[in-house]
Amino acid sequence: MISVKEAKNIILNSTQDFGVEEIPFIKSVGRILKEDILADRDFPPFNRVSMDGICIDFIAFKNGQRDFKVEGIQAAGSEQITLQNKENCIEVMTGAVLPNNANTVIRYEDVTLKNGIATINIESVEEAKNVHDKGKDGKVGDLLIKQNTKISAAEIGVLATVGKSVVKVAKQPKIMIVSTGDELVGVNEIPLEHQIRRSNVFTLVSLLERLHILSETAHITDDKPVLKQKIETYLQEYDVLLFSGAVSKGKFDFLPEVFDELGVEKLFHKVAQRPGKPFFYGQTDNCNVFGFPGNPISTFVNCLAYFYPWYYKSVGLEVENETAILSADVTFKPSLTYFLQVKLNSRFGHLIATPIKGNGSGDLASLVNTDAFIQLPNDITTFKKGEVFPIIRYR
Amino acid sequence: MISVKEAKNIILNSTQDFGVEEIPFIKSVGRILKEDILADRDFPPFNRVSMDGICIDFIAFKNGQRDFKVEGIQAAGSEQITLQNKENCIEVMTGAVLPNNANTVIRYEDVTLKNGIATINIESVEEAKNVHDKGKDGKVGDLLIKQNTKISAAEIGVLATVGKSVVKVAKQPKIMIVSTGDELVGVNEIPLEHQIRRSNVFTLVSLLERLHILSETAHITDDKPVLKQKIETYLQEYDVLLFSGAVSKGKFDFLPEVFDELGVEKLFHKVAQRPGKPFFYGQTDNCNVFGFPGNPISTFVNCLAYFYPWYYKSVGLEVENETAILSADVTFKPSLTYFLQVKLNSRFGHLIATPIKGNGSGDLASLVNTDAFIQLPNDITTFKKGEVFPIIRYR
Numbered sequence: 001m002i003s004v005k006e007a008k009n010i011i012l013n014s015t016q017d018f019g020v021e022e023i024p025f026i027k028s029v030g031r032i033l034k035e036d037i038l039a040d041r042d043f044p045p046f047n048r049v050s051m052d053g054i055c056i057d058f059i060a061f062k063n064g065q066r067d068f069k070v071e072g073i074q075a076a077g078s079e080q081i082t083l084q085n086k087e088n089c090i091e092v093m094t095g096a097v098l099p100n101n102a103n104t105v106i107r108y109e110d111v112t113l114k115n116g117i118a119t120i121n122i123e124s125v126e127e128a129k130n131v132h133d134k135g136k137d138g139k140v141g142d143l144l145i146k147q148n149t150k151i152s153a154a155e156i157g158v159l160a161t162v163g164k165s166v167v168k169v170a171k172q173p174k175i176m177i178v179s180t181g182d183e184l185v186g187v188n189e190i191p192l193e194h195q196i197r198r199s200n201v202f203t204l205v206s207l208l209e210r211l212h213i214l215s216e217t218a219h220i221t222d223d224k225p226v227l228k229q230k231i232e233t234y235l236q237e238y239d240v241l242l243f244s245g246a247v248s249k250g251k252f253d254f255l256p257e258v259f260d261e262l263g264v265e266k267l268f269h270k271v272a273q274r275p276g277k278p279f280f281y282g283q284t285d286n287c288n289v290f291g292f293p294g295n296p297i298s299t300f301v302n303c304l305a306y307f308y309p310w311y312y313k314s315v316g317l318e319v320e321n322e323t324a325i326l327s328a329d330v331t332f333k334p335s336l337t338y339f340l341q342v343k344l345n346s347r348f349g350h351l352i353a354t355p356i357k358g359n360g361s362g363d364l365a366s367l368v369n370t371d372a373f374i375q376l377p378n379d380i381t382t383f384k385k386g387e388v389f390p391i392i393r394y395r
Numbered sequence: 396m397i398s399v400k401e402a403k404n405i406i407l408n409s410t411q412d413f414g415v416e417e418i419p420f421i422k423s424v425g426r427i428l429k430e431d432i433l434a435d436r437d438f439p440p441f442n443r444v445s446m447d448g449i450c451i452d453f454i455a456f457k458n459g460q461r462d463f464k465v466e467g468i469q470a471a472g473s474e475q476i477t478l479q480n481k482e483n484c485i486e487v488m489t490g491a492v493l494p495n496n497a498n499t500v501i502r503y504e505d506v507t508l509k510n511g512i513a514t515i516n517i518e519s520v521e522e523a524k525n526v527h528d529k530g531k532d533g534k535v536g537d538l539l540i541k542q543n544t545k546i547s548a549a550e551i552g553v554l555a556t557v558g559k560s561v562v563k564v565a566k567q568p569k570i571m572i573v574s575t576g577d578e579l580v581g582v583n584e585i586p587l588e589h590q591i592r593r594s595n596v597f598t599l600v601s602l603l604e605r606l607h608i609l610s611e612t613a614h615i616t617d618d619k620p621v622l623k624q625k626i627e628t629y630l631q632e633y634d635v636l637l638f639s640g641a642v643s644k645g646k647f648d649f650l651p652e653v654f655d656e657l658g659v660e661k662l663f664h665k666v667a668q669r670p671g672k673p674f675f676y677g678q679t680d681n682c683n684v685f686g687f688p689g690n691p692i693s694t695f696v697n698c699l700a701y702f703y704p705w706y707y708k709s710v711g712l713e714v715e716n717e718t719a720i721l722s723a724d725v726t727f728k729p730s731l732t733y734f735l736q737v738k739l740n741s742r743f744g745h746l747i748a749t750p751i752k753g754n755g756s757g758d759l760a761s762l763v764n765t766d767a768f769i770q771l772p773n774d775i776t777t778f779k780k781g782e783v784f785p786i787i788r789y790r
């Protein structure tokens with residue numbers, strides 16, 4: 001049995017490259033950018049008026065002039081016009097090109113307009129005020145968004161601005177999620193006394209959706225030849241297989257044997273942690289196999305603790321680890337890393353983690369009342385209120 | 396001009412009820428639950444074996460017996476069998492029903508199986524060990540998920556378990572996003588010197604997508620009759636209109652007049668904040684109108700600071716406010732609430748906000764390097780390193 005740290009190292013050393021694809025930029029939120037985005041022109045591309053008002057040549061104001069004849073209007077979206085007489089002014093709109101021969105904008109709030117004359121009502125005006133200079137935010141060719149950035153609404157605006165209607169992103173892995181366990185029936189069925197409904201595959205589908213990965217699901221009966229035949233096909237067709245169940249010591253836990261017979265290289269089986277100990281991880285040349293234990297919390301935590309970082313590294317995304325402060329003492333004696341469910345609260349810039357003890361790894365309903373797992377190390381048994389540990393959020 | 400606090404109050408007092416719809420549970424992530432979810436049976440629904448191993452009647456062990464003849468196997472998904480002779484044992488698998496007449500499970504790790512006899516190798520066994528009692532996590536009829544919960548992967552598992560294949564959620568508002576501004580051209584076009592590409596509508600589409608809202612977009616030229624005619628139709632057809640631009644003092648900022656002429660009740664126009672001051676908010680009987688100023692950062696921050704809380708309250712979701720700790724002193728003199736862009740980092744359970752000064756409200760590219768806005772109040776001019784203020788995340 002290896003430690004959580006060793007397991008994570010092995011997983012991060014066996015990532016996959018799913019390749020790159022081009023997609024419409026408006027569909028790219030949540031995806032990982034696979035090209036540098038450069039400015040296609042200066043930002044702003046012209047000396048841009050940033051307030052509605054009038055523009056003047058500052059020298060006239062400096063020389064004491066306060067009344068300016070209005071020569072014309074420069075609207076946003078119109079070609080640049082020219083201030084013909086430097087003792088006159090032009091009305092200008094936010095977003096317009098600053099007219100030739102003018103250099104300063106005075107907002108309407110500080111001006112009285114009457115009979116074609118604009119009178120400035122303030123004593124002090126700054127030269128070049130309310131003008132957003134060409135190239136101030138960036139020069140043509142500047143790096144605006146780095147490769148490997150996760151695209152959010154902020155990046156969408158920049159992509160639109162530079163005309164990247166199609167953008168290169170990391171391809172998503174093709175994933176099959178397989179549940180096993182003859183006690184499982186469909187969500188639409190009424191289970192018999194000894195049966196329960198399938199839930200882990202749907203939880204996994206939703207956890208992958210958070211990463212903007214679409215996945216497929218299947219259920220295979222606890223029958224070794226059937227398992228073997230189906231998994232052989234899946235190993236060819238998918239980049240990743242996620243299993244829930246059949247990896248522990250039960251008489252019908254056929255998966256480790258089946259993987260072995262199908263040439264899946266076992267990288268580890270069992271990790272010193274609770275919940276989720278019987279976790280199997282292996283690979284073939286073109287497929288990574290995550291065999292999560294079948295208890296709902298075990299599947300849930302292992303997807304977050306192992307599949308997520310594996311995926312992030314595979315697509316080139318760096319993710320900051322988050323920590324939180326325990327709000328109560330916790331005692332945990334086994335020499336195992338303890339993934340404890342917590343409720344999170346933000347208090348004066350502190351992230352407080354309140355432990356919520358469920359009824360073990362089968363207690364799916366307990367996840368509803370918590371926000372994250374706090375990861376408590378295996379070489380300590382008492383964790384004190386106020387101490388800080390890493391967390392894995394799932395909301 | 397009203398304060399940010401007043402503006403937010405007005406907005407939260409003019410929410411809409413979009414109604415309720417039923418959708419497949421697997422499509423419900425991110426949506427707001429509009430029914431209580433109750434346990435359809437006990438959780439677990441039977442005394443559930445939680446380890447692979449053998450089950451016995453504890454009294455036999457207590458009386459000193461260590462060798463148990465194996466009577467049979469109770470697999471997960473099989474009908475409950477009965478331990479016929481209480482001095483024998485039955486092999487049991489995780490997820491199986493505990494057989495009749497047995498009450499304690501000893502895991503395979505602590506047992507030797509040879510010639511049909513299971514020998515227990517440990518000295519101490521707890522009665523009822525490794526049995527997850529019927530109803531321990533919840534009784535039939537118990538409330539598992541409260542109405543108004545935002546559905547995540549955790550809830551999906553519970554919905555599947557109780558057989559809620561179709562679930563009641565808050566309907567999403569029907570939203571039209573309208574950009575104005577004659578300087579704007581399409582993302583696929585090459586702008587002329589005095590033009591720029593449309594970006595705000597796409598940013599807004601993405602910000603709504605974060606709330607799982609699909610929206611439509613349109614661009615209207617800065618021509619009052621055209622604006623009026625189109626908006627009249629939109630006011631009938633949509634629950635919400637989001638505008639970007641044409642709400643300030645410019646000669647072609649026709650929206651406030653058009654709204655007035657179309658019977659949109661103005662609830663406020665202009666908020667004492669930077670960026671985003673010329674924000675217009677109004678409503679008709681069946682439509683809420685958010686007129687965001689056209690500068691990219693203004694549109695962005697106002698969508699987060701006003702539309703988001705309005706939506707949350709409309710669908711019944713309570714959202715915890717988050718705070719962060721300033722990493723550097725900030726001075727801001729105007730008597731305006733200052734939405735300052737910050738980079739966030741988690742350090743020992745503390746959320747640190749590092750101010751990143753952009754080049755004003757037109758500097759869209761600056762959003763790429765930041766994670767949130769920190770909201771600095773209008774009645775203070777110096778904000779010290781270490782002080783705590785509310786934040787609005789956008790990643």
